[in-house]
Every structure is written in structure tokens, then in C-alpha cells.
Amino acid sequence: MKKETVSQIISQIDEKYIDEATMFASDSNSRADHKTVSQGSVPLKDLKSRSRRFRWAAAAACLALIVMIGSAGFAAAAEAREYSNAVAFFEENGLSREGLSRSEVKAVYRDITQKKFSYGKTAEVIRQAVPGWEIQQHEPTPEELATLWDKNVWMNSISKKGISYRTDSQYVYDEKRGFEVFEKSLLECYQDGEMLWTAEFRDFYIDDYACTKEGTVLWGQSESFSVSGTRYGWIALVDEKGSIVWQRRLDHGFKDEYVGSILSNGDGTWAVISRGDLKYICLSCYDAAGKELSFHKTEVGNYGIRNAARLGDGYILQLWNQFSGDTALLYKMDREGTLTDSFSYEEDDSDYYITDMAEYEGLVYLSAYAVPKQQDEGGRHEIAAILDYIYSKEDGRFDISAEELTPIVRDNYTAMLLICDPEGGAPKTFYSVKGSLGGNVSVNTLDRLEWNVESITTTFYSPATSSFTIGGNCTVFRYTFDAEGNLTEQADTGNTVPYRR
Numbered sequence: 362m363k364k365e366t367v368s369q370i371i372s373q374i375d376e377k378y379i380d381e382a383t384m385f386a387s388d389s390n391s392r393a394d395h396k397t398v399s400q401g402s403v404p405l406k407d408l409k410s411r412s413r414r415f416r417w418a419a420a421a422a423c424l425a426l427i428v429m430i431g432s433a434g435f436a437a438a439a440e441a442r443e444y445s446n447a448v449a450f451f452e453e454n455g456l457s458r459e460g461l462s463r464s465e466v467k468a469v470y471r472d473i474t475q476k477k478f479s480y481g482k483t484a485e486v487i488r489q490a491v492p493g494w495e496i497q498q499h500e501p502t503p504e505e506l507a508t509l510w511d512k513n514v515w516m517n518s519i520s521k522k523g524i525s526y527r528t529d530s531q532y533v534y535d536e537k538r539g540f541e542v543f544e545k546s547l548l549e550c551y552q553d554g555e556m557l558w559t560a561e562f563r564d565f566y567i568d569d570y571a572c573t574k575e576g577t578v579l580w581g582q583s584e585s586f587s588v589s590g591t592r593y594g595w596i597a598l599v600d601e602k603g604s605i606v607w608q609r610r611l612d613h614g615f616k617d618e619y620v621g622s623i624l625s626n627g628d629g630t631w632a633v634i635s636r637g638d639l640k641y642i643c644l645s646c647y648d649a650a651g652k653e654l655s656f657h658k659t660e661v662g663n664y665g666i667r668n669a670a671r672l673g674d675g676y677i678l679q680l681w682n683q684f685s686g687d688t689a690l691l692y693k694m695d696r697e698g699t700l701t702d703s704f705s706y707e708e709d710d711s712d713y714y715i716t717d718m719a720e721y722e723g724l725v726y727l728s729a730y731a732v733p734k735q736q737d738e739g740g741r742h743e744i745a746a747i748l749d750y751i752y753s754k755e756d757g758r759f760d761i762s763a764e765e766l767t768p769i770v771r772d773n774y775t776a777m778l779l780i781c782d783p784e785g786g787a788p789k790t791f792y793s794v795k796g797s798l799g800g801n802v803s804v805n806t807l808d809r810l811e812w813n814v815e816s817i818t819t820t821f822y823s824p825a826t827s828s829f830t831i832g833g834n835c836t837v838f839r840y841t842f843d844a845e846g847n848l849t850e851q852a853d854t855g856n857t858v859p860y861r862r
Contacts, residue, residue, distance in 0.1 A: 439540045452828040521554040543584045558603025565595035580620035594620040607651035621666030634669045644698030657698030671720040689713040721810045727779040728799035767820045771796035810842040833860040
């Protein structure tokens, strides 16, 4: 997409709709015989996954020792994995680990994620994470801590309008293994903030979900308790009352397969886009009862699945590789699973980051955001210029207040909704909102397109945090469009989501 084309077709959302957003700157399986199997190959880039081979040698006299060492090693690996998950959870949710031992970090992590709020260190950690909350005269009860945590912006937020979901994974202690293991995943569905139903899944973690006319589809992956174990992708359909219509395990001969998306074909069948063994992009088709009808795999190398949507009689995929620098690379896939074409979006002075996509009334809607091209990215691809500004401050303190930082961060982002021709991929028009990031885009139950825009409202500079350097909050605004692509409604959802870069 050339720069002059964008300049000619850009269309701003009317000021009366975005004043509230832009001014808000102070406070975001076995299959039947009918199944067909085929394989293709498409040269994307010469990025090959490196395979690891393990050599095994054993003697009868050493068998007991090998088993004992293997068990100890696996237990240590499991402990390290749990601690790594706990550290990531602390960083993602703005929690401080200062003064906590390794075991205490894990204990607080389990106490919060299992919603017990009974461990002694949990209250202190949460108090430090939620500014302005003061406990007087008594220590908080588990119920009070749970209420406080639910108000924390970093948790899954439940929308007060429309359909929204919340997921949770629960664990139990395995005495034989000596550590906690996965027990079940829960999917909760809400309508206008009130819970409608809860569905329980014991075979897999829930990775993602989508609300469709046929019900709620969800997908995830099974746990593996050994290095040589197989990790299967799973899919499921839940009806409007929360009953599981069917659930299926994907078994296509891979050691590791994960699902990127499930799409309704509009004829009662489902398209499942998955990735196998870190080098194949796969399309499998299922009927209304969850029976697999066909499967096709294409070797593409080290490209993962970021987004997918229907496109006419086929599909459009966003593939990515963290080392390639491609941030808006799209591929077209036909109904048989063959990749047929590719295109990308860029300008001379801006980079585009696609966050979601949907097909609506024969057009492709891409939710994205644009940032100025960075001269020296230095590992922070979107905020290099902001960090350069902080490091160059004359006082030499390498620090910046939230009041100064927030307008600078807002100036760095523009949310965009690109409405594209399904054939060539060229934008017919697009909407933009300054100071924001493009969020989810989907078709609601009233057959209207909804676009969520995350308006950056507060920020903070955190150079000592390993997972991000600038954090903050975004207020979520929702824009609704009719079948002709006209903006018909704007609303503040009341939700906030985190900003982390």
C-alpha cells in the first residue's frame, strides 16, 4: 500500500465521536473414510526450524539410577516452569517480587490464580499493586482481597455491555509427581455484566474463544508431562446455555500442534487453522457434529499464526516471525488449504501492526495501529524514539513523569480500521483515531460490525522491569458500523486494558 494512496483515501472518524477518546489523556479424529488428506509447499522465507535429537544409552544395571535421575530432573523442570509462569504473572499484572523468596512468589501466584486469597503474603503484594487502596484497623479478609483484585485493571475485565468472557485454569497437587498439575479450564460467559453460564474442560487449556451465531467456539492445547510427550490441539463448541455440544482432539501426526483460529464457513461446517511442529500451516474442516471432513498442511517454515478470518470462499491469515520484521503480512488461503497470494501494508514513514481481522458483508476489516518508523529500534520496536527522548533529557536523570510521558506516548500511536477489497487487499477506505491502538473487531449478534479502540489514558516509565519499559492503561471505546460501512454508534465500554511496551 503506497503512501500517496493512503493519504488520498484516509477518512477520519467524526470529531463528535472521538472527543471523549482523544481528550481522555489523564486517566486498555480419528476421522471417517470420507476424509481427504493433502499436502502442499509454499516458499515464504528460508527459515527452517532446528530439530533436537536426544541420544539414549542405558544398561540394565543403571536402569534404576536413570529412572531416579529422570524423575528428579523432571520435577526440577516442572518447578522451574511454575516459577517462570509465576514471574511472568507478576510482571504482566504489575506485581512486585521485592522481598519475596522463590517459594513465596509461587505461593502468591497460586493463591491469586486459584482465587483463594488466604496466603499471608498475598495482601501485601496486592496492596502495593493497587494505588490508593488503604487498609485500616484490620487485615483484609479473603473476600476483600478478591474484590480488590477483581478491580485491578490487569485482570480479565467483564464488559457491562454485550457478550464477554472470562477464562480460568485450576491446578491440584499431585503427590506422586510432587508438584501441582493441571486439573481443568473454565470458560465463563457474561451478558451485560451478568454471568450466563460456565463450561468446564479437563482435557486442555483454553487458549482463545469466539462468539458465533452457531454458539461459542473455543480452542486450546493439552498438557504434556515429559519432553518427549505429544501436545495436541483441541477444539470445542458450546451452546447458548453453556452445554458442550462437542469437543475434539486434533491428531494429525504432529508432536506439537496448536490451533490459531476456528472460523464458521456459513454452511454448517467449521474451518480450523492450526500450526504443526512449528513449520506447517494446516487447514482442517469439521461438520456441524464435530466430525473431521478434510485436512491439508503446507510447509512454510518458522511462521506462526497471529490472526485469521473468512475471505469470500476462502480465508485470510496473518503469519509472522519475530525475527523477520514483518508486522502486517497477510496470506490468502483457498477452501482446500492452499496459500495462494500474499500482501502487506506499509508507508514510507510508518509501520503498521495488525491486531485483529474480520470478514463482513463481503469486505475485509483489519484492526491495526500505526507508529512512526523508528531509527534505532534497540529491541523496543514501537517506542525507540520515546526512549531516546528520555535518555537525552538534559537533567541526566533518565526519568520522566506520567504527566509528561502520556501525551508523548499518545502521539506515537494511531488506531486504524482498514476496510479492504477482498481480491487485491487494497484499502477502499479506513477510519483512524489518534492516541489509540486498534483492538478486537467482530460481528455481533445483531449482525453489526464492532471495533474496539484502546485509548491510551495513563502511562508510567519502568526501566527496571524486564518484560516492558513503558506501561499504562487504556480505556476501551467501541465503534459500531452498519452493512454499508457507516459508523452508527460510539460508546465507552467502561473497560480498561493494560498497555505494555
